[in-house]
Amino acid sequence: MSALSHLNKYFYKYKTRFTIGVIITIIAQIFTLYTPKLVGDSIRTLEQLSTLHKETVISLLGQNIFWILVTTLIAGFLTFLMRQTLIVMSRHIEFDLKNEVFKHYEILTQSFYKQSRTGDLMNRISEDVGKVRQYVGPAVMYSINTIIRFAVVLTQMYLISPLLTFYSLLPLPLLGYFIFKLSKQVNIRSSEFQSNLSQLSSFTQEIFSGIRVIKANAIEKEKQEEFKTLTQESKEKKIRLARISSLIGPLMIFLIGLSNLVVISVGAIMYFKGQIPDIGIIAQFILYINMLTWPVASLGWVSTMIQEAEASQKRINEFLDVKPEIYNTVTTHTSIEGNITFKEVTFTYEDTGIKALNNVSFSIKKGETLAILGKTGSGKSTILNLLARLYDIKEGSIHIDNQLIKMCNLVDLRKAIAFVPQDAFLFSDTISNNIRFGKEDATQEEIINVAKKAAVHDNIITFNNGYDTVLGERGLTLSGGQKQRVSIARALIKESPILILDDSLSAVDTETEETILKNLEKHSKDITTIIVTHRISSAKNADKIIVLDNGTVIENGTHDELIAKEGYYNELYLKQLSEKELA
Incomplete structure (x- = not known):
């Protein structure tokens, strides 16, 4: 015992x-x-x-x-x-x-x-x-x-x-x-x-979460057989x-x-x-x-x-008995303004051995906007994970307001970051409560205000129950673009000194994207903003732009400076410009 x-x-x-x-x-x-x-x-x-x-x-x-x-x-x-x-x-x-x-x-x-x-x-x-x-x-x-x-x-x-x-x-x-x-x-x-x-519970949960994929590929019968095998094994063990x-x-x-x-x-x-x-x-x-x-x-x-x-x-x-690898090293309150510095940061995921970042350095001042571009797997999301201290680094240093990130109160650090993930996650609750998740005491007026900034208000009011519409699990009631915009509204209402958008405009059209970016520009005058994107249109107005490739910064500068260099950024710009003209 x-x-x-x-x-x-x-x-x-x-x-x-x-x-x-x-x-x-x-x-x-x-x-x-x-x-x-x-x-x-x-x-x-x-x-x-x-x-x-x-x-x-x-x-x-x-x-x-x-x-x-x-x-x-x-x-x-x-x-x-x-x-x-x-x-x-x-x-x-x-x-x-x-x-x-x-x-x-x-x-x-x-x-x-x-x-x-x-x-x-x-x-x-x-x-x-x-x-x-x-x-x-x-x-x-x-x-x-x-x-x-x-x-x-x-x-x-x-x-x-x-x-x-x-x-x-x-x-x-x-x-x-x-x-x-x-x-x-x-x-x-x-x-x-x-x-x-x-x-059995894990299998069932995955089936429910991926039911659309199963139906789309017409593999219900195969999954039913797998479920039957698991339940048969469960029955036999219970009988024993x-x-x-x-x-x-x-x-x-x-x-x-x-x-x-x-x-x-x-x-x-x-x-x-x-x-x-x-x-x-x-x-x-x-x-x-x-x-x-x-x-x-x-x-x-x-x-x-x-x-x-x-x-x-x-x-x-x-x-x-599992000890968290990341823990709070500071008990006192940490005030965070939004100045961020990466100095020669190298990071390797221990579970896979993949080297995600290699000698990455950049800095952002309070109120500035940084855009990060790069191919899939170039290390963009890793930078965001390190900034939220979801992982700790062993090489290089990360400073928040001129102090090491480990010396910041972990709760204060994460409260200071409003994060919009690429895969927007919404709860099975009303739209109002999903937005209010970023600020529990938010008024309805504040909710409507940020929804307008995220260009989703006009969509919400067309629903029968408006802001009281109850979403399906993981927000299935909404389209991909609507989910992203509701997530942006949730982040904006938080009013944090740091705003991170992880490719969170990928599911919206360019016209809506421009509207949101203009609203964000007005909203985030005193907010440090980091935008991870594949689109030049999302990055061009940023104060600083860095381009990653295999975890290394291959280009950095402003939009005009990178266009003049005629490197990866310029190639991507010309390619997307021609695609827009053809469209």
Whole structure:
């Protein structure tokens, strides 16, 4: 149970609720002891029927029945309180654990998400946490209940007859051995099933995300066969787990039945030998043994839950133990104005070994605009990733406002950047809320204002619900150009000192592009702007332009300076100019 030790901090957090639950359990178990004793007394009363008056016997039996009902009701009510205390505690722990996992997901770096599948991440925060909840709730509750009941009942049995107690408990070592053996198999098979479930979740998530591509290529049948194979494997693993788990319950019942037989046979012999005074004791012992039936039977169930929780918590710990490569080195607030300097920056992606940047240097002052051009894979997006400190460099230096980027508060740095990615991501929410994502307290007037600057307002008001239109998953309701423009509006409303556009005008026509660029020019007078683009039209008005090729700056200057050089930039300009004329 080493993996489950991670949860001890939560037991400590809810120690008051846990302690109250244990106390209630002890009191409840004490009240359950009265029933066997009262039943034994009733049998002794019936044995004295020949020596006592009939009315006296009936009166004594009535009193016993009354107290059996009272003690049973009290024990039942206390058991209800026990569940309310311990099971509710488990829900609080489930809530805390999910938040812990989610918070850790948020701080993990890009390299982690490149190596992990979405379905697996979702499965660990849902299915695996659910298995762990079974441990901190039902498993712990029934374990406490079992331990206390055993302690209370066995003490009472020993006080009545140590010898009969010894014989009635003989099957228990056998029980422990079988539970140990079966639990090991449950752990192994549970891990296999949960791992397969993650694969199934990942596959399903990818199918839903790429359904348009699947339909476009008419490969529904092939994907259905793949899904069928995965679900068949999942079914087989679950059946293997169920087979081994299903052995535990019948085994427990068999051993309890064996204990009952021992009590009856040994008890009868002891009664005839005069070692126990009356048959009522045998009846008491049978009831005591049967009081242990559910706790003993639950041992198998609890054991299964613990083994499954152990396997699930181990999978959760694998992620929680991953240390983020990027972390905040500064606790004090960092004020960022927008001056950026790259000095001889060289960067290689560790997971692929690809050298993305080689000795790249440039600088931008607050309020200036930098355009970055280059072929696919030239290193444009890498510059943006390094600027947001999604990766750390090992060669060269990056300065923000004349201080090393590592010496900037990471939260302040990222808040200071309004980023518009090439692949615009929108949430399944209203258009207003998608834009408001950049500024939670933004007014409707501010939303409309930035939508106009992004040249998307006229499109939005044509929708039936306007700004209250709910978008499909990932913004599927909108066209590619509309998604990009809504993302631009989201970035503009943030009013950050640094604005980054990562080829975010690629899906709009040239006329709309010019409108947006003119609006951005007015909007970003005091904002440092970086535009990554393939179009000369997006770059020509920038204060500085750099051209990348295989991670190296091959040209830099203004639009006019680069045209005069007659290099890559000039060739691209002439090519795009001729394409525009032909269009």
